[in-house]
Amino acid sequence: MLDFTISSDTFQNGDIMPMEMVLNAHGCQGGNISPDLNWTNVPDDAKQLALIVHDPDAPVLNGWYHWIVLNIPTTKSGFKKGEKISPPMIEAKTSFGDIEGYGGACPPIGHGIHHYNFTIYALSAPIEKSTYELSPYNIEKEVKKKAIKSSTITAIYQR
Numbered sequence: 001m002l003d004f005t006i007s008s009d010t011f012q013n014g015d016i017m018p019m020e021m022v023l024n025a026h027g028c029q030g031g032n033i034s035p036d037l038n039w040t041n042v043p044d045d046a047k048q049l050a051l052i053v054h055d056p057d058a059p060v061l062n063g064w065y066h067w068i069v070l071n072i073p074t075t076k077s078g079f080k081k082g083e084k085i086s087p088p089m090i091e092a093k094t095s096f097g098d099i100e101g102y103g104g105a106c107p108p109i110g111h112g113i114h115h116y117n118f119t120i121y122a123l124s125a126p127i128e129k130s131t132y133e134l135s136p137y138n139i140e141k142e143v144k145k146k147a148i149k150s151s152t153i154t155a156i157y158q159r
Helices: 129-133 136-146
Strands: 005-007 037-040 048-055 064-072 114-123 147-157
Touching: 005 114, 005 147, 037 114, 048 136, 064 136, 114 136, 129 136, 136 147
Parallel strands: none
Antiparallel strands: 005 037, 048 064, 048 114, 114 147
């Protein structure tokens, strides 16, 4: 069986995050545009997909969650750059407190390199609607409980 993989034409794994993906707030001056993401070889037994963008290097408990997309159909093979999420997909609350959308990188000045992990999860069962209102960390815990496979691509950024 082929590996479940995620990739992007916007950046390669380990690359410095392009400015168009950086936040445009809190002293950062990026484009705050989500990258294109593509995934291949979704497991046949997957019922749903989930995407979580997480910075484990953020100086807060459990890191910083930049984007959470749930209820992604297994027939979907990626997102276009800046794509607006529409039903049946759901964008859950991020560490920014936003319900809607991608929030780009904006680490503290002088804090060093931060890793922005874009992880796609293939799930054995759908995520319950009650999960949508949990904290980002607890959403990730629920997603990981149902994950049968995952794949990550990472961008780095520092100020």
